[in-house]
Amino acid sequence: MMIEKHEDHCLESCSVHLYVRKNWLGSIVFPFSALLQQSEFSDQIDVLHRAQIFKKECKALFPNRRIIATVFNDEGIHLLVTRYIKALNPPQQLLDVFLHDSNATLDLIARFVSLIPFITDTSEEYDGSDIWMTSERCISLAIGNKEEHAILLCNFFLYFGKKALVLLGTSVLEGHVAYVLTEETHEYLLWNPLTGQCHKQFDPFCPLQSVDCLFDDRNVWFNIQQNNTPMAVQFDYSKEIFWKQLFPKNFQGTEAQSIQPEEIIYYDTNKNMVEDLKNRIERNLKCKIMEWRPKHPTCWNRQCTSILRQILPKLELDTGSFVAFEEESEFEKLLQFYWVTGFPIQMPYTNVQSVIDAVYQTGIHSSEFPQTEFALAVYIHPYPNNILSVWVYLASLARHQ
Template sequence: MTIESHEDHCLKSCDGHLYIKKNWLGSIIFPFSTLLQQSEFSDQIDVLQRAQMFKNNCKAMFPNRRIVTTVFNDEGIQFLVTRYIKALNPPQQLLDLFLHDSNATLVLIARFVSLIPFVPDILDENEGVNVWMTSERCIGLATGNKEEHAILLCNFFLYFGKKASVLLGTSVLEGHVAYVLTQEAGEYLLWNPSTGQCHKQLDPFCPLQSVDCLFDDRNVWFNIQQNNTPMAVLFDTESFWKQLLPKSVQGTKAQSIQPEEIIYSDTDKSMVEELMYSIERTLRCKMMEWRPTHPTRWNRQCTSILRQILPKLELSTGSFVSSEEDSEFERLQEFYWVTGFPIQMPYTDVQSVIDAVYQTGIHCSEFPQTEFALAVYIHPYPSNILSVWVYPVSLVRHQ
């Protein structure tokens, strides 16, 4: 600091004196870790730019194929999609159910993911403004888009040591979809997180229409094969796919943005039971409203049978009914024409359940002396994820 001073005792020819003075103003410390983070941030910018160029090149080759390389998290920070993939623990309740049957456990976990309600994608992925939540956030809010469901299922499969990746493509039924690709005994399996169903690659009934992009915790691959239908695609990513990151970079994976583990909350079973009876009462009232010119008679015996069936359908994914209920249904069919079927859906709100039952048209029967039965069952999973079953039935007595 330089100070100019005027003093009285100086000679007349002297206007002033200059002094140099040192004053302590403070200090700035740069920790070494900060410098490393700054370097990592610079590297991340390079990777994001590379990802954008990669996406543009892929779109130039196949404009109609899907490709996602980077997304934003719920805080507005942009990440490579590979950082969303990490082995994460499913609920312990699901792991304990089939201790000696790993395949049944995988099917149950896929079903659990499918029960998380879906939210539509609002933003356009072609504009590079996708927003994805972490798997922990998806569980905590009990909601997610198609890609978040696929990431969650992929992370659960990785927990079991499976080789899994997220597949982006299109479906005949759902449009843009995200599946999970696994490999078992040399065979590729395609898992649909929205239904929990698993299809073999050569399954002609698989609704997947195109296979466009793959990503896991190491890399992003774009399908450059001329034929991208599932049955024709070769999943050898070393030869038939264009990869984002070179092999030299794949060994140095960026840190995942996922947590170390997911903490699940307990679901209040008394609340679930109260909700179950409330929905059943509401549906009964609605069915009577939908039949304003006809009486609505309820068959208590059939209702009792349905209430025994529904919990068993949940544990067997709808494919098993015990012989005891079969025999009771057979006895009913000796006297009635029985029409009905179980409806299963994730729980979002009561109105969605009402709409699903109304669309069946069960209430439209105009046969004289028609009777009805209806049962509701809600199976609770951790973190307030609920599976709703409704079984509406109409019974017409034989003449």
């Protein structure tokens, strides 16, 4: 600080004397790590701005196709979708089931993801306010939206070294969907994370209607092909004639750290709790079925119920497909005396009422055939972190006249 001072005894013609005096005003310390974070933050602002421009350009080309390049995390921080993709470990319990069959293990992992209850997004997609949780939080809360399911399944597949990306599009059955695309040796596979089903690209029964956008941990690709149906799409996203990419090759702004953890920690589900829940669901269903039949008596066939209870665990282990079981001979004995109608229902557990609603919608309880008997069995298969697979087998038995 410079101070100008005139001496009192000096004439006005005297020269001015300048003095230097040091006054302590305070200090500010900038840690080097903070400077690095500030630099990274500035880079991310540039990248996010680039992503917004990219989205507008894509919408100008194909207004009806889906494109998501940025979202908010559960702390309100604006992020690129690429930061959600990272190889993550599935539960060890699933890895130990099929030790020598990698394909069966992948199917089981897809099934596990499909058992996480699904919630719809409360915000409109096109206003740019999507909020996505990390895969770890999705599992810890045992709930997630379509995109969070797809990201979780994609991250599990990456753990196995698969070449996997998240696919955004539309479905005939579900509207807006998020699938997982895996690149195999000679084909592409499309995985629905909400059902656990896998379809080949040219499968005519695949419900996927359009392929609009892909993203992995490094880039986002928008489909600019005129025909975006799965059978017609060229999935080689390295070709710019088919796919518009957010970042050009060797772009330096995509090295931002993933927001996913290094690994996911799982805990075992309490088996006593599962048994209590199974008994409670069974009791509630029996009471409801009798309520739904106020004008008719409801008789329970214990023999058939015993058979159904033995069948359900085997259906879970075989993911619900047909298997030859030992109880078939006992069923044949029943068929000598009864006309049996029924089928198993499988669903992720959310609450007891959802199970009751699913059984009611089958309409099996409404049988007015004289002397109808019923059989009911409930089975719950526990997975880690209180993720449950609920099975209900309801059958009606009418005696042959």
